[in-house]
Every structure is written in structure tokens, then in C-alpha cells.
Amino acid sequence: MTETDTAPAGTMGEVGRARRRKEDARLVTGRTQWTDNIQLPGMLHVAFLRSPLAHARITRVDVSAARGRPGVVAVFSGRDFAAEQGSLPCAWPVTEDIVIPDHPPMAVDEVRYVGEAVACVIATDRYRAADALDAIEIDYEPLDPVLDMTEALTEGSATVHEVGNRAFTWKFAQGDVEGAFRDAPVVIDRTFVQQRLIPSAMEPRAVVAQTDGDGFTLHSATQIPHILRVMLALTTGIPEHKLRVIAPDVGGGFGSKLQVTAEEVLCLLITRRLGRPVKWTESRSEGNLTVHHGRDQLQRISVAAESDGRIRGVKVDLLADMGAYLMLVTPGVPLLGAFMYGGIYKMDAYDFTCTGVFTTKMPTDAYRGAGRPEATFAIERAMDELAAELGLDPMEVRRRNWIRHAEFPYTTICGLTYDSGNYEAATDRALALFGYDELRAEQADRRNRRDPVQLGIGISTYTEMCGLAPSRVLGSLSYGAGGWEHAEVRMLPTGKVEVVTGSSPHGQGHVTAWSQIVADALGVPFEDVSVLHGDTASSHKGMDTYGSRSLSVGGIALVQACEKVREKARQVAAHMMEASPDDVEFTDGRFRVRGTTTERTIQEIALATFAAHDLPEGFEPRLDAQATFDPDNFSFPHGTHLCAVEVDTETGATTIRSYVAVDDVGKVVNPLIVEGQVHGGIAQGIAQALFEEVVYDADGNLLTTTMADYLLPSATDLPVFVTDRTETPATSNPLGVKGVGEAGTIASTPAVVNAIVDALRPYGVRDVRMPCTPERVWRALHDRAPSAEEGASV
């Protein structure tokens, strides 16, 4: 637990303090500006009619009756936009021969998933807009749905697009994989299912589009205002300089708002047609259907090992469900895991193949962790299976394989250079906090007593690559953009500081962390810093927030901008004090001539640069600076998570009894924020292990349209997490920080499933598919497949 730090305004040592978030007073008292709160004069409301079929040809559309409904201003179908709507962008063509099908924001001739927009009503309020949807007539000629990835790749399968169901196959190999598997004393070969998930942000998606007849402004609940602006300019033909994108308060994203959505494009087109502002806010059910989904991979992993447990090589063969279209980074998501199936372990051979497959489902895309949770799950599950096969303690097998602290920096078989890490320290701390040996003893006792409630212990010694990313590496992976970030620091005449960041917070607490960094760098009070973000008019350069990149990329840009400000101020200070800049020292916001008591505060200097009455030759007025940082390397947080579960073998129910997380995220700017990220992350990972699952029926209808069907855990369903940290600074950036936004999610899922399988191993259970629902556990225990009448796949 982190004590909150309510120390009064001091200027020193802000970095490392558990500051309460500046953002929260406003957020928790409802003085917020969510996109849905925006009211503009003459604003109209948009409701979308969505395809009720997974796959069909649109044979007739008649919107005339809807036009006559009360309050209706306009009704459009895909045909009305066909000439101007373009195709939603995919910015990550991972191979040269990738198939990127045309993706009209509103379907024109064919629908390919349930929920795809087919028409829309624009009315004076959202109720009337929703009412009039009933009056739109659309005839469909049903086509065969494509729902199963394996079947989709077989000869003669129905196809989602004419070109077939394979989007791409991407391969990567290092070392002599065949040699590693040939005659290997032990081979573990498993297939795991990464179920489909719905990123469930607290704030639903919402869009407000307006035009003054010349330019356009789009408010959107987005993570990526900057990228969105570029992409919308390219897709709608609105010139980039005539388009302003604003992400106001944004209530969570988890990747789901890292997208260029059909609704964003269509709202712009509608506003362009009608000349009036329009708003669309999704309902939760609409969101479950059409927020891009996450995960959905079939993972085959093989591990070849020596009889002492040392790994020779790893082979991975993935099928990744793209859904019906490739959206912004859809094909790249599984590849973000491509380099991580080796985890923290040393090996000499590695082989990775991923095939992206089209199905008639909602497209998938980034979801918290994007690719790395899948990789971590597979290797951490496989490590437990390897230990079981060899009769070794699962932690011991990990120790025999992991990169030792003394071996850093270490270049893995996948070619990544892990700059720093200390797996021994994090693990030792976790084991002590957990009481590992005592729990193992209790487990043995329960096994002996045949206690109907069995105890299981799950381990996850994870690392992940985040802090996206070196632009050069992204380029080599065919990603459509760079990975730099930008910051601007402006000292105002009164000595206050305004920061502009290109990073786009949606719940992370940037304003607080950025203030702490600036307070230390410039020696100004924490309270004197404000942060502007999320508006392309005020923050002109930015690459936005995803991939745990804000601090390790954007924070470094900020540090560099502060350095520039300090150096400029030093010039002015030296000039004012008639000293050489080399003789001027800076501490705690004061510039002092070495060895004297003559000094100027940074605030005085800010004022002097505003007045500009007497500045050094060539100095441009105002004390401000910008910096752009492009990292050389990714960030590699790591840690050890341990989970103890009790499994009721009579009902199949799993209860998490204790959960210990020791994370190493390098230097910590604000321990309270880090702890919040870890807690939320663990909760989301546990949710994948135990609760969440998207279900489509055999016709491709989404069954999990409400939160009664798509289960999210609440605090009541989760244990008290015991968290701690080790601190091994990153060497790849001057702050020594690593990303923390996704670590908890990446780590926790395998810890929980490993624990469940560990509990059930004496019963011959070797795997339970996620989510490990009570029914699945019960069936695994009783080896009882449901009969046809009871329903298909468990």
C-alpha cells in the first residue's frame, strides 16, 4: 500500500512522492467535460441502424418512412455516403502481401458483422433519432457467416471477403529451431485459447462534430487526437489544417479509443452535409457490439527443454482473429507479442508464425497489453506445464532459465535488448510477501485430506515491451507512424508554468505526474504547473497515449524541454548578474553565481524575458522551449506475480485467496499513480482469467450485449492485492522510468490460470480454458462435455 503524500507545497523532491492527483477533485465532483456533456446551439443527434446479420448482401434500402418521423432532420444510408466516405484506415500493413479489404464506415452493399452501421437518423434529440430507426426498411440476402478461424482457413470455407479469409502470414525465426526440438528430452506442446474480450471503458465512446462552414472541429472520446486528425484528413478529404480534433475529458480507453471509428468519420460527413453540429454517444450495448474487440487468438506453443528444465527453443504458431476488417492497428496487435514469447528466459532458438484470419465478427484491435498479454500467458502457462512434466517446482524451472541480473543488458533470442532487470530481487520479495512455502505446505495437506476445496498456487514472472516506441523499429515493422513524443514548457510572466504535452491522458494522471517532473526540473511549486493536452489546436505535435508510452517517451520529452528552459534561463540569469553562464549554478529554482550570494529566481527570469528590456544578444523573448523525444529502445518493466486460489471442486468456483505483485517499473514518479495502474491492471487481467468472454452464437449474433451477460468483476469480486516494488532503473532514458500502464494486466492472467490448474493437477486436469468459469472448471474435473442439446463448445 502507498501512503498518500499530502505534504504542503514544497518545491523539492517531487518526483517519487505519492501526490494525490490534481485531476481528481474536479472529476469526482462532476465538473467534467466529457464529450457527451457538450451542448452546442442547433445541435442534432445521430442514431445508427446496425446490421442484425453477421453476413448479408444489402438488396434494398428505403429510408423514406423514417424521414417523416417526428423530429427527424435527415436519414442516410451507406449509399448516400458511398462517393465520399472512403475506407477506414489500417496503419499497420504487417506484410507486403497483406490483404486490406475496403472498409466503408457505413456498409453499402454488404454487411460483415452484426452491428455494422447500415443507416443513420439525424434528429432533434437522441430519443427521436432512436425511435425513427424502426421506420428504416432494409432487405438483406443472407450469406454464410464465418465464425471459426480454423474452419475459415480450410478449402471451401465461406469467405468474408472475395479474396479469402487469410489476411496475412507473418514469420520470424532465430537460431536452429529444428535442432532444438530434435531429440529434445522434453517437449511441451499446448494450445491455448485467448478468448475475445470487450474493452469496457467507463465512459462510452462519444463524438461531437461541428463546422463553421470553413473548418471542422471534432470532439471525440479518443486516446489519439493527433493521429485521428491525420487519419481523418486522409479519409474524409477535409484538409488537415481545416480540422481540429479535441479529446476533452476521456474516461478510460484501454486501447478501445486508439481507433479511427466509423462513427467519427460519419459524424464529420453528416455535419459537412447538414452544416449543423451533431452528437453521437453510444449506449453500452451498442458499445459491446461495435467497440473494437480485443485478444481472440488461438495459440499453439511448443517448448523444447533439457531434462533439467533448461529451455532449448520455443515455437509459436498463432491464429489471430481479425474480425471482418483490418482497423487502425488490427494486424499489428499479435505481432507486438511476436518478440515476447520468450519471456524472461534464455534460449537458442525461436520460431514464430502468425496468421491473421477474417471472420464475420467485430474487428479486433488493441486492448490493454496488446499482444504481450497473449505472449506472456502462453510462455508462463507453458513454464508451469514444463515444471509439472519434470516434477520440479515451477519457480525453480523459471530460475534455471531466466536472465540473471548480472547478465544485463541482455539481447534476447528475439533480438530485443532488455536494458535492465532484476528478476531475482522481485521474485525473492514476492515469495516472502506471499508465504510461498507455507502455502505449498497447506496445499499438500489439503491434497492429502482430499479437501473438497483445493488450493492452487500460480506464478507469473513476466516482462513486457512497452513505451512505444523507437520510430526506427516501428518503421522496420511497417507501422504507419513514428513513436516519438513532444512537450513544450512555457514559463509565464508571473512565474507559473504551462506545459503542453502531445501525450493524451484518459485517466492516467498525466497532469499530476507532469507537474511533479516540472517542479523538480525547474524548481517551481507543484501547484504552479498546469498541463494542456488533447487538443490539436493547442498541442500541435503529439503521438498520443497507448502502449504504456506516456512517461517513458512523453515524460522524457518533458524533461528535455525543461532542460532547455533551464539553459535559456541560465543565459538570462548570467546576463542579469553580469557573470559568465558557466559560473551560474542552478538549485531549487535559483540561479546563483558560484561562490557568491547573488542570485535570481527562475520566476524573476521569466518576468525579465517577458519584459525583454535587457536580454542577452540574440535571445528571443519569453522563457519557453520545446522538445521531441524518440527513444532508442523499448521499456521493459518486469515483476513477479503470485496468486493463490481456492477451487471448490463441488461447484467449480474459484476464489482468489491472496495475490502478491512485486513489479519493477524502474524509477517511480508517483507511487500512488503507479499503484493505481497496477491495481486496475491486475483486475483487468483477472477479469480475463475468470469472467470476461465475448460470445457469438452459431449465426454470428453477439450474445454478450449487456453487462448481465458480459461479466466484469467489481471490487467485491477481487481480493486485496498485496503490492510492492523493486526499483531497477531503466538505462534507456534519463529518468530511469519504465511503463506501468499494462504490466498488471499482462502479468495477472497467467498467474490466476496457473493457480487454478495447479489446484486441479492431482485430478488430472492440465488446462482450463479462459475464462475459467465455475462450469468450465466443473466440467474439467468431471471430464464431462455438454451434450449437443445442452449447447456446444464450453
Add this chain to the structure above:
Amino acid sequence: MIPASFDYSRPSSLEEALAVLGDAGEEAKVLAGGQSLLPLLRLRLAYPTTLIDIGRVAELRGIADHGDHVFIGAMTTHHEVVRSPVVNEHCPLVALATATVADRAVRHRGTFGGSLAHADPAGDLPSVALALDMDLVVRSSSGERVIPAADFFVDYLEPALEPGEILVGARVPKLGPGWGFHYEKFHRTAQAWATVGVAAAVRRSNGTVAEARIALTNMGPTPIRAVAVEAAVRGAAADRNGALREAAEQAAEGTDPPGDLHARPDYRAHLSRVLTHRALLAACAV
């Protein structure tokens, strides 16, 4: 989701409510706590023309001790039921089950009567009403009638209410000394509905079960009495030596468990046996 439009009226007395309801026609709906009805409206699964909000009808609210029974007014919230000393003392099964309903927010809005009138077999209170043989008191502009719980739950979401009738409350018989109670609920998250629930009232004498009343939640289109268990358990030793487990094996007899995303029918049948056993053990306090 966004509900379709409807008329709204908020009467302040029962008489006025009955009059409005009588006038409003068959497509009118009573609105109590709205915790079940509003989701149906928002998902456009129901299109009532008029909502009659009985939230201001004071007569429908409150709990009274009537000697041989406790009367719980329909508009009493779940929260008030859980907190009521009278309920906890004289009909603890109601309090035990109500405490498992959803979360605090829902319990502060959702009502006792709404839960019964909604007749959802996955609701926790219908099976409790059945186990305790409550009498449900119903009023219309033409008078009052009393419907035994056994006749009230006609089908899935279908109570024995006629158009124009409002559920006023329920008479909950006080079971005397010697009775033990338990509500065993199995659900996937704390806020989720019961996958299966078991309401049990057991009277012990001399270490055996003299009488048991057991009703099941979510084991068919209506709540259902586990009559086979009730018969089998009579005279069984009230201990952990197996007689209760054996009786509980009958739990799924005569049920028609639904299949949904949380449980398929055979698993529900299995759960009903395990949970009935646990409910019996707890009600017997062994």
C-alpha cells in the same frame, strides 16, 4: 439503450394509483424501483404506453408486526428489509436472501414488491416467498384479494396479477422456535443474479429434521419447491453424516433448469444438489 416514449404519472395514494391504472389500459405498467423495468424499457424489450410510478404512495411502504405474521409493504426497499429488526427477528430468511440481491445501489432502489411482481425465477425473493408460503395481498379498484405464493408465480416473468391490480405487500408467516433458515446463492460475480439459489427453512427436533421447506431459484420458468427433497429429508439425521446429502440428491427432481451463458442445464441441476445440501447443513446449523 434508449427507451421509447411513454406517459408518466405519479399518484400519491393507493386509491389514486388504482384509478389511474384502471384508466390507463392494458399497456400501462406500474413502476416501483425501476431496477428491472427500466432495463427492459431501455433495451426496448417492453413498450408500455404509461408508467405509473408508485414511489410516492406511502401506504405501500413499511414493515409491520401482526402477531402471527409480518406484513411487508410492496414499496419497502431491499435496503429497508435487510435493516428491519422485525424482519431479522421473525423472518430471517427474507433478510438473508435480500442481503444477497445485487449491490447497495440496487438495494436502495429496488423493492420487495417489485421483486415479487416481476416474477423472475432468477430473483432471490420469489423462491423465498414460496418456501415461506407467503400470502401476497393484491388490490384493484374493485377490492382486495390474497394470492398464496404457490399460485402467484404463473410463468416466466408472469405473476398472477390481473390488469388493474397492484401488489400491496405480503404476509410473511412467523415460523416458531426450532426453525433454522438459510439462503444459499451461487453466482458468478457479487452483483450477478443467482445461477442457482436455494431457500431453506428447516425445523429440527431431537437431532433430526422434522420438517423442511425448500425452494429453488432459477431452476425453471418459475421458482419451484423441491418437494422430493422435502419428503426425503423428513426424519433425516441433522448432521454431517450423509443423510442430508442423500436427501439433497433429489433437488433437481421435477425442475426444468434453463441454459444460458452462465450455466447449462446439467450444470444447474448439479449445482442445485450441492447447494441444497449446503443450505440444509446451514439451516440445521451443523
